[in-house]
Amino acid sequence: MEDGCRAVRRAVELARIAFTSEELERLCKEASRIAEYLASVGEAVKGLDVEPLYHVWEEEGGLRDRIEDRRVPLESFLPPERLDGEGRVKVPWREVK
Amino acid sequence: MRKLKTAYELVEAYRNGSLDPVEHAWRVIEEIGRWEGRVNAYITLEAPEAIIIQAEEARERYRRGEHRPLEGVLVAVKDNISTSFMPTTAASRMLEKYIPPFNATVVERLVRAGAIVVGKTNMDEFAMGSTSEFSAFGPVRNPWDLERVPGGSSGGSAACLAYGGCDLSLGSDTGGSIRLPAAYTATVGIKPTYGLVSRYGLIPYGNSLEQIGPMARSVKDAALLLEVIGGWDPRDSTSLRIDPPKLSNLEPLEPGEASLCVPREMVEGSEEPVAKVFWNLMGKLESEGFEVLEASLPEVSKALPAYYIIALAEAASNLARYDGGLYPREDVEAGDYWRHVAEARARGFGWEVKKRIVLGSYALSEGYRDEYYIAATKVRRLVRDAVLRLARKCIIASPAAPILPPRLGERITDPLLLYAMDVYTVVANLAGVPALAMPAGFSQGLPVGVQFMAYRLGEDLLVRLGLTVEEMTGLRGVAAGEG
Amino acid sequence: MKAKIGLEIHVQLSEAGSKLFCDCDSEYRKYPPNRNVCPVCLGLPGALPVPSKRALTLALAAAKAFNCKIPERIVFTRKHYFYPDLPKNYQITQFEKVGGAPVCLGGYVEFLNTDTWEWVRVGIRRVNLEEDPGRTYYEGDILTSRYALVDFNRSGVPLLEIVTEPDVRSPREARLLVEYILLTLEYIGATNPRLEGVFRVDANVSVEGGERVEVKNIGSTLDVEKALKYEIGRQTMIVERGGKVERETRHWDAARGVTKPLRYKEEEAEYLYFPDPDLPPVRVTEDLLAEASKTASRSPKAIFETVRKLGVKREIAWSIVSSPPAADRFLEAVRLGGDPQVLARMVGVDYKGELRERGLDPNDPSRWPPAKTLTELAKLVSTGEYTYDSIKGLVLPRLAENPGVEVKAVLPEKVSDIDSLVEEVLKREVKAVRDYLSGKKKALNYLVGAVMRAARGRALDPREARKRLMERLESMKEPQGEG
Numbered sequence A: 001m002e003d004g005c006r007a008v009r010r011a012v013e014l015a016r017i018a019f020t021s022e023e024l025e026r027l028c029k030e031a032s033r034i035a036e037y038l039a040s041v042g043e044a045v046k047g048l049d050v051e052p053l054y055h056v057w058e059e060e061g062g063l064r065d066r067i068e069d070r071r072v073p074l075e076s077f078l079p080p081e082r083l084d085g086e087g088r089v090k091v092p093w094r095e096v097k
Numbered sequence B: 001m002r003k004l005k006t007a008y009e010l011v012e013a014y015r016n017g018s019l020d021p022v023e024h025a026w027r028v029i030e031e032i033g034r035w036e037g038r039v040n041a042y043i044t045l046e047a048p049e050a051i052i053i054q055a056e057e058a059r060e061r062y063r064r065g066e067h068r069p070l071e072g073v074l075v076a077v078k079d080n081i082s083t084s085f086m087p088t089t090a091a092s093r094m095l096e097k098y099i100p101p102f103n104a105t106v107v108e109r110l111v112r113a114g115a116i117v118v119g120k121t122n123m124d125e126f127a128m129g130s131t132s133e134f135s136a137f138g139p140v141r142n143p144w145d146l147e148r149v150p151g152g153s154s155g156g157s158a159a160c161l162a163y164g165g166c167d168l169s170l171g172s173d174t175g176g177s178i179r180l181p182a183a184y185t186a187t188v189g190i191k192p193t194y195g196l197v198s199r200y201g202l203i204p205y206g207n208s209l210e211q212i213g214p215m216a217r218s219v220k221d222a223a224l225l226l227e228v229i230g231g232w233d234p235r236d237s238t239s240l241r242i243d244p245p246k247l248s249n250l251e252p253l254e255p256g257e258a259s260l261c262v263p264r265e266m267v268e269g270s271e272e273p274v275a276k277v278f279w280n281l282m283g284k285l286e287s288e289g290f291e292v293l294e295a296s297l298p299e300v301s302k303a304l305p306a307y308y309i310i311a312l313a314e315a316a317s318n319l320a321r322y323d324g325g326l327y328p329r330e331d332v333e334a335g336d337y338w339r340h341v342a343e344a345r346a347r348g349f350g351w352e353v354k355k356r357i358v359l360g361s362y363a364l365s366e367g368y369r370d371e372y373y374i375a376a377t378k379v380r381r382l383v384r385d386a387v388l389r390l391a392r393k394c395i396i397a398s399p400a401a402p403i404l405p406p407r408l409g410e411r412i413t414d415p416l417l418l419y420a421m422d423v424y425t426v427v428a429n430l431a432g433v434p435a436l437a438m439p440a441g442f443s444q445g446l447p448v449g450v451q452f453m454a455y456r457l458g459e460d461l462l463v464r465l466g467l468t469v470e471e472m473t474g475l476r477g478v479a480a481g482e483g
Numbered sequence C: 001m002k003a004k005i006g007l008e009i010h011v012q013l014s015e016a017g018s019k020l021f022c023d024c025d026s027e028y029r030k031y032p033p034n035r036n037v038c039p040v041c042l043g044l045p046g047a048l049p050v051p052s053k054r055a056l057t058l059a060l061a062a063a064k065a066f067n068c069k070i071p072e073r074i075v076f077t078r079k080h081y082f083y084p085d086l087p088k089n090y091q092i093t094q095f096e097k098v099g100g101a102p103v104c105l106g107g108y109v110e111f112l113n114t115d116t117w118e119w120v121r122v123g124i125r126r127v128n129l130e131e132d133p134g135r136t137y138y139e140g141d142i143l144t145s146r147y148a149l150v151d152f153n154r155s156g157v158p159l160l161e162i163v164t165e166p167d168v169r170s171p172r173e174a175r176l177l178v179e180y181i182l183l184t185l186e187y188i189g190a191t192n193p194r195l196e197g198v199f200r201v202d203a204n205v206s207v208e209g210g211e212r213v214e215v216k217n218i219g220s221t222l223d224v225e226k227a228l229k230y231e232i233g234r235q236t237m238i239v240e241r242g243g244k245v246e247r248e249t250r251h252w253d254a255a256r257g258v259t260k261p262l263r264y265k266e267e268e269a270e271y272l273y274f275p276d277p278d279l280p281p282v283r284v285t286e287d288l289l290a291e292a293s294k295t296a297s298r299s300p301k302a303i304f305e306t307v308r309k310l311g312v313k314r315e316i317a318w319s320i321v322s323s324p325p326a327a328d329r330f331l332e333a334v335r336l337g338g339d340p341q342v343l344a345r346m347v348g349v350d351y352k353g354e355l356r357e358r359g360l361d362p363n364d365p366s367r368w369p370p371a372k373t374l375t376e377l378a379k380l381v382s383t384g385e386y387t388y389d390s391i392k393g394l395v396l397p398r399l400a401e402n403p404g405v406e407v408k409a410v411l412p413e414k415v416s417d418i419d420s421l422v423e424e425v426l427k428r429e430v431k432a433v434r435d436y437l438s439g440k441k442k443a444l445n446y447l448v449g450a451v452m453r454a455a456r457g458r459a460l461d462p463r464e465a466r467k468r469l470m471e472r473l474e475s476m477k478e479p480q481g482e483g
């Protein structure tokens, strides 16, 4: 379980979600238990010669020559205060004291 | 129990002038007023005046003989399907204020067919759930028993049908999210063949598994809606290059035209009342002359964990974009980028979503990818091949869910019990094949649903069998409440 | 000290017309911020990517040009990392593992080292096609800026990542290699290397006894050489002083001409790769390959060899080849019957020089006259009607000003009265005549110059002027001899 928790913590870092320490404890418990259950698929295919299936019909995708242009202004879904004077998106970047 | 007009009957009545679309629209608005406070099927509702204006336009079109296939029919759309004229939240705080600048392809097709969009239905956040309790806007309740869940994640789309708050609805089905709610509310839902319906505009959960599908109070209605939304979309690379299916004028299936089979693994775990209703229906079919065979699909035993791994991995990826940038949150202060991202995601997502993102990242991370994600895709091949093999011989029948609709809070405390609700439905998503869920009967006043699965693009076969079953059960156009 | 250098060259397919997965413009520079964006390249929920045929054909043409092994099917993968300019927080790329398949699985390129005139072979490890992220600006310094200001106009532009083996022997060769690769892509019609920010180079460099250091963010071919020289010098110094070169990522500061360690935390090196479920594999069909081969048929090497076979000196031949429009005009003009030697000088040396002198881009096709104009001029020289110098001095500058103009409109008037010019000069330049006659042969050159000046821009063959002058001067001597 210790090990399971370490793996969950690593996944939390990758997921980039903040958790309080109590939440993290609860998450570790729940996620480790689920992960343990899900691990049964690894057992199921061990030693079997099976190719992964990523796209269910294994058909080739098409290429497009043109597709109708659907340009949209950001203001159509983003609050105006999130744009700077030139129309660029303001994303919080550095703490300014 | 009461009977309401099906969408097909509505269109008939509009056409022959026995019913006025405006009058009907008022009736539905009244039902919503009566039920919505208790059921919570909708996240966003169109203003009554706006609905009425559109109903008046429909009336005009009928008068002029220019009506389209769904003219004046009130359709509810699950809130993970993009609409440019209404917020689309996927039941998440993260998208509380998001109004997409475009319509999903299915919405474009609905509107072009003359449908009136009544509102956006409540659901599990980002479609992650099987009970419709994990919504940032409160749980949906089952109109048949308000203490119980309507199933999920398309619970709102099923519940509004069950109380008469819409004529048709759209759901999405990643692992059973149309069929479980259909089964729990005595409505009809189809999970189409993967690629039959465009996913353009569907807020993704498990892209390789999910389809938008029709929900209705009758098989014919579901077929009619699927006909409108189906067919190739150049904006979705995974959509199949086929014309919209012809489904709304099919005849019921006759014995001898196809046989049914029941895989042992897809019924033996069911609780007693469910199994009883299910076998009862199979017995009726047999007595009508249908061949019902026993079968075995041992691959199904690993379908559930394989399904969850694939769905969670894809979800972790799909949900990476919600970082407080293009979908800003006012409750998170500006500051360091990385902290801001983690904080925005902490506040914007609910617990279940966060847990699934973490698990999905886990399944894809180095050292675990092979035994989780890659192994799951291999199991998927085994399941698909087995299902396709069996479906060539017979229509695969099973209960839609192993249990009756649970009470609120009953299942969500234990994630593994929650996941187990999907055990019969995920098979169709892994295999890509179409599946129909419809009422089989009632037990203790609660609906029990049956599921039929066919081969790839066998929607016509499912619809025909559905018509046959509907005639046998008489459960067409049923709704909760006193008639 | 000997160094091992491997390069990662990112080149935008600026001439692809559209972005990789949507129809926004691949040439984004002309738009105000965030005006070349759509739901797909903004990564809005539910928007789906559809690969562009043109971008894929260009990428395959590049793979052909680099002698690559091309897979039967191309598979796009998702690469996850969080950054403000990456709207989905994953980039669609082609990772060669976990089910992915890039456009090139390995090949080589032979570039011309124009210092030694040897063809040098460098292995290509892989080439993959991916989305470019948006552009981030900062208020002042990256370390203190309150906001990252993001412009998504570039987001989704097709980007080719070309990864070489660590075969490159010197900074100079690294530069020549990059120039050659860019030229190859220019011939294919994939990119315009002169656009701002159209390519960036990352270099991996190690000296004997040290770890590999990655130098990022090199934006010009000149800087490739400078950055590598600097970095090799820095590493050599460490090793010579008995220190250890640690494995790290550094950043090229072009303004200061130094490499610096990154001042901010590097991304985590775990990218959670998996095949993009929204993009089914693309089969590399015969048609697609044939089109790619056709597109790739014009390689700098092949054209250089063709030009050389016409007897053109290698320096001039390379000058022609290094400007694709020059090579096109040259070969066409030869085909139309122009003399290759005359044309080579005209195209590869003097016209190109004329453009350069005016600060005009010799690789811009619109700066070049049609081939038939060049053939006409070459013929005038070959037939002796005009001297090369009068074409060079009097015609080429006017063509450079207006490449579309007719030859006869810029052809200088020819001097028809040489004798009277000669007489005029002899009369005026009494001293020079006297000097010549007294045996100072140099005075003749002065007199030829005076006659040429007297022609005032009209065409006059200086050899003809010299001959006439000599005749007259000799005739002036004779009477004296008699007397």
Ligand SMILES: [Zn+2]
Binding pocket: C019, C022, C023, C024, C036, C037, C038, C039, C040, C041, C042, C156
């Ligand atoms: Zn775009």
